[in-house]
Amino acid sequence: MTAVGSRSTASLRHRLAERGVDVSLLFLLPALLLIVGLFVYPFSYGIGLTFQPSALVQERWGGGVLANYVAFFSDPFVFDSVGITMRLALPAALFNVLASVPVALVLRRKFRGKRLVTSILVLPITLGTVLTAQGLLIFAGRQGWLNRFLLEAGIVDEPLRLVNNYTGVMFSLIITGFPFAFLLISSYLSGIDPSLDAAARTLGAGWWQRFRRVTLPLLAPGLATTFILTFVLAFSVFPSARLVGDAMGETRVMSLMAFRAFGEQNDYQMASTIALMMGVIELGVVALVLLWRSLLYKGSTGGKG
Amino acid sequence: MITADRFESLELRNVGRSFGGQDALSGLDLTVRAGEFIALLGPSGCGKSTALNCLAGLLPLTHGEILMDGRRVDTLPSEKRGFGMVFQSYALFPHLTVERNVAFGLQMRRLPRAEVAQRVREAIALVKLEEHAKKLPGQLSGGQQQRVAIARAVVLRPSLVLMDEPLSNLDAKLRLDMRTEIRRLHQSLGLTTVYVTHDQEEALSLADRLVVLRDGRVQQVGTPDALYEAPASWYVADFMGYRNILPAEVVSVTAGEATVAVGGVRLTGRVVGTVAAGDRARVAVRPDDLSVVEAGDVVDGNSLTGTVSVVEYHGRELAVSVQAPDGTLLHLRAPKAPAVGATVTLTARAQRVLVFPESPEPALATTGAGTGASEQAVAI
Numbered sequence: 001m002t003a004v005g006s007r008s009t010a011s012l013r014h015r016l017a018e019r020g021v022d023v024s025l026l027f028l029l030p031a032l033l034l035i036v037g038l039f040v041y042p043f044s045y046g047i048g049l050t051f052q053p054s055a056l057v058q059e060r061w062g063g064g065v066l067a068n069y070v071a072f073f074s075d076p077f078v079f080d081s082v083g084i085t086m087r088l089a090l091p092a093a094l095f096n097v098l099a100s101v102p103v104a105l106v107l108r109r110k111f112r113g114k115r116l117v118t119s120i121l122v123l124p125i126t127l128g129t130v131l132t133a134q135g136l137l138i139f140a141g142r143q144g145w146l147n148r149f150l151l152e153a154g155i156v157d158e159p160l161r162l163v164n165n166y167t168g169v170m171f172s173l174i175i176t177g178f179p180f181a182f183l184l185i186s187s188y189l190s191g192i193d194p195s196l197d198a199a200a201r202t203l204g205a206g207w208w209q210r211f212r213r214v215t216l217p218l219l220a221p222g223l224a225t226t227f228i229l230t231f232v233l234a235f236s237v238f239p240s241a242r243l244v245g246d247a248m249g250e251t252r253v254m255s256l257m258a259f260r261a262f263g264e265q266n267d268y269q270m271a272s273t274i275a276l277m278m279g280v281i282e283l284g285v286v287a288l289v290l291l292w293r294s295l296l297y298k299g300s301t302g303g304k305g
Numbered sequence: 306m307i308t309a310d311r312f313e314s315l316e317l318r319n320v321g322r323s324f325g326g327q328d329a330l331s332g333l334d335l336t337v338r339a340g341e342f343i344a345l346l347g348p349s350g351c352g353k354s355t356a357l358n359c360l361a362g363l364l365p366l367t368h369g370e371i372l373m374d375g376r377r378v379d380t381l382p383s384e385k386r387g388f389g390m391v392f393q394s395y396a397l398f399p400h401l402t403v404e405r406n407v408a409f410g411l412q413m414r415r416l417p418r419a420e421v422a423q424r425v426r427e428a429i430a431l432v433k434l435e436e437h438a439k440k441l442p443g444q445l446s447g448g449q450q451q452r453v454a455i456a457r458a459v460v461l462r463p464s465l466v467l468m469d470e471p472l473s474n475l476d477a478k479l480r481l482d483m484r485t486e487i488r489r490l491h492q493s494l495g496l497t498t499v500y501v502t503h504d505q506e507e508a509l510s511l512a513d514r515l516v517v518l519r520d521g522r523v524q525q526v527g528t529p530d531a532l533y534e535a536p537a538s539w540y541v542a543d544f545m546g547y548r549n550i551l552p553a554e555v556v557s558v559t560a561g562e563a564t565v566a567v568g569g570v571r572l573t574g575r576v577v578g579t580v581a582a583g584d585r586a587r588v589a590v591r592p593d594d595l596s597v598v599e600a601g602d603v604v605d606g607n608s609l610t611g612t613v614s615v616v617e618y619h620g621r622e623l624a625v626s627v628q629a630p631d632g633t634l635l636h637l638r639a640p641k642a643p644a645v646g647a648t649v650t651l652t653a654r655a656q657r658v659l660v661f662p663e664s665p666e667p668a669l670a671t672t673g674a675g676t677g678a679s680e681q682a683v684a685i
Contacts, residue, residue, distance in 0.1 A: 299399055
């Protein structure tokens with residue numbers, strides 16, 4: 001470090017390098033170009049589009065340049081999709097996170113066949129949404145194996161409606177989202193020093209107290225992060241909402257509405273508006289969760305504090 | 306005031322633990338009296354931590370039983386035993402302040418709030434951390450964290466405190482301070498303590514009795530001076546500061562003394578255990594007992610020669626390494642420095658040279674392991 005006033009004898013290159021400016025920064029260039037070309041520019045363009053409503057929208061909803069937004073909030077057919085998406089994404093994300101915790105806790109121990117169980121739990125991550133949807137239709141559809149079995153066993157009188165509705169999409173979101181949440185939570189859990197649990201035991205804490213007072217508080221920031229990621233995944237649900245859902249009814253999610261505006265009505269401007277609002281709502285939820293997370297202990301979870 | 310819950314004796318009977326057929330600890334018999342400070346000493350992998358974890362209830366036993374005043378405690382889960390434990394990694398709860406770390410065990414016992422506060426205050430004062438009470442463990446130094454760990458364990462007035470190498474993560478100076486601190490706490494609180502360490506100095510200075518372990522088996526149990534003055538095997542001697550341990554062959558044995566051949570020279574020493582002429586043996590000499598002399602001043606006929614190879618300054622004394630003609634390094638202490646490269650004569654009194662049988666436990670000795678001559682053994 002150089003005191004103010006005295007002149008450094010180091011060369012300019014050295015002084016820049018000390019502040020982290022050197023040739024290696026050029027490695028950032030390809031990524032920056034991609035981000036600007038494929039994200040920043042199209043995104044700004046999209047925002048611009050939302051303020052250029054089509055004549056039709058302007059005429060119907062009024063509001064001048066803001067007509068698309070007026071339409072978004074005033075057209076119940078469009079606006080209701082916000083609630084529909086929330087009703088899918090929130091419970092799905094919550095379930096994926098909460099169900100992962102006990103599973104990850106059990107799989108933290110050593111036992112025979114642990115690797116197999118882990119593999120089976122993680123496997124669905126390799127299936128695409130479309131494959132999952134296909135499988136669900138075959139397995140749980142009206143003519144699917146499950147319903148045929150239930151009918152023939154006399155357990156039900158008529159086939160259960162498990163797909164082409166809310167339940168179908170929820171299944172799909174859990175099948176694809178759970179392995180993801182489980183993997184993340186497992187890695188957060190493995191970051192917690194096992195000797196903390198041993199210490200709590202010697203101090204007289206039973207398993208629930210150890211979980212409640214030690215593991216959970218240390219895991220909570222990880223739970224928040226996992227919730228955010230699975231929520232974002234579930235919120236932008238599109239293929240399964242269409243394939244195993246009820247695209248114009250119960251599972252009329254926002255991405256479907258955006259697609260409809262773009263594909264069926266040729267209204268790029270409205271589609272951009274819906275897409276943008278999706279982003280805004282996701283950001284809102286993320287911000288809330290991060291706010292809660294900021295109240296938690298986030299330091300080291302190792303043994304030496 | 307923090308005082309210990311009283312018990313008369315804690316008895317370990319034939320305690321053993323194996324992992325997948327491998328014995329990590331076997332046949333540990335030990336009776337701990339109330340108020341005693343016991344150190345389990347040995348290198349890593351000797352089973353000392355296994356023994357401690359078995360006592361704590363963190364590892365179930367595979368053999369034997371643990372009795373407290375005649376009641377079995379090894380069947381109780383860890384959280385019901387009421388022993389305090391101090392971990393090598395401290396294992397402080399990183400999300401709780403010093404105060405709340407110390408209070409944790411008391412809260413688990415559902416004690417009234419006022420009593421918890423009172424006892425936490427006392428325990429924190431005991432380890433002199435009053436001004437750090439509101440800090441998180443991450444904001445404390447290693448030594449301070451260790452003191453919190455100790456306070457957290459003793460605040461429960463445990464009948465037994467278990468310490469797993471509590472000082473091994475501290476630097477040398479702090480380790481000395483904390484050693485004194487632990488001794489002071491033990492003396493003032495009268496807490497029965499089982500302390501695991503690989504550091505003989507720590508064990509000797511802290512413990513009332515030492516248990517030396519090797520490969521999961523007890524080698525010797527005794528008071529520090531008993532072990533220091535009369536190690537039962539060369540293995541224990543190695544831990545008790547006998548830095549020179551040389552392989553030798555017994556030449557003759559007479560009334561408690563043996564003459565052995567070590568790398569071409571003959572040494573006479575005190576026999577510990579049973580050796581016979583022709584046996585393989587180990588000779589142990591402390592660095593303090595070896596001295597540099599003129600060739601004529603050799604005592605008890607014990608004479609070794611070698612070339613001075615390393616001289617280290619250790620303050621009042623010098624640590625000197627001398628290389629014998631066969632390449633063996635001998636370690637000794639000298640008041641003044643011999644020249645490096647000079648040839649010197651070393652000697653030691655026969656009383657201070659110990660001759661151990663090669664294999665300390667007859668039961669473990671494999672037949673015919675180079676002791677063919679011992680068939681005509683002359684027992685002493």
